[in-house]
Amino acid sequence: MGNTDLEVGAGYEVFNPPILEMQPGEPNHQLGRFFTVTAVENGGAWVYDGAYESGVSTVFLPADIIVMLRYQKLDKTGETQFAELMTALISSAAAANEQRTLVAAHGTADESVEASHRFFTQFLSGQVKGLAAKGVVNPNLAVVMTELATGVSLA
Structure with a gap:
């Protein structure tokens, strides 16, 4: 799946969550097993997967990371x-x-x-x-x- 397949507001389960390099000076972040897409832009997606060192936030997943992920959309009613x-x-x-x-x-x-x-x-x-x-x-x-x-x- 590519980032164009990601739907804003949808939740996804990730089967191979990677460790993400953050901004210089910030610790690396282990992507959670679940994330919600908050925005799709600039060749990637902003996702929320829980708490970070600095509080509750989103993280940007570039397209090159997204294409390596194995994930599925979670059904919600x-x-x-x-x-x-x-x-x-x-x-x-x-x-x-x-x-x-x-x-x-x-x-x-x-x-x-x-x-x-x-x-x-x-x-x-x-x-x-x-x-x-x-x-x-x-x-x-x-x-x-x-x-x-x-x-x-x-x-």
Whole structure:
């Protein structure tokens, strides 16, 4: 597939994600297993695949990198998007409850509740970034959702 096959807003699964050289002074970036195309231009594509050293961002994939990738477009419908969002919430809540149980064994009830709240926001933030990389939610929406969940500004 070439970059002309990439659809803006679509999510893709990559079977051979490469390590990408970034700007001088920045660390190399391992392309994620999933990415969402945010723009196609200048002989390549801008893609979102999660968090970077400097925060939440997109990375430019030149055409010569795109042609080396083995990938497939992910199907998404309203039903699958809803199901993935619900799965993210359910798994985040389950992980937070497990964390509360672990902390309760070694601390106070207040400490365990605080730990579970913190763990929930961290886990859900990771889930939201993953959903954005799969094209389930818009990457800009993922930033807003993460900021609301954690109270930490990513801008």
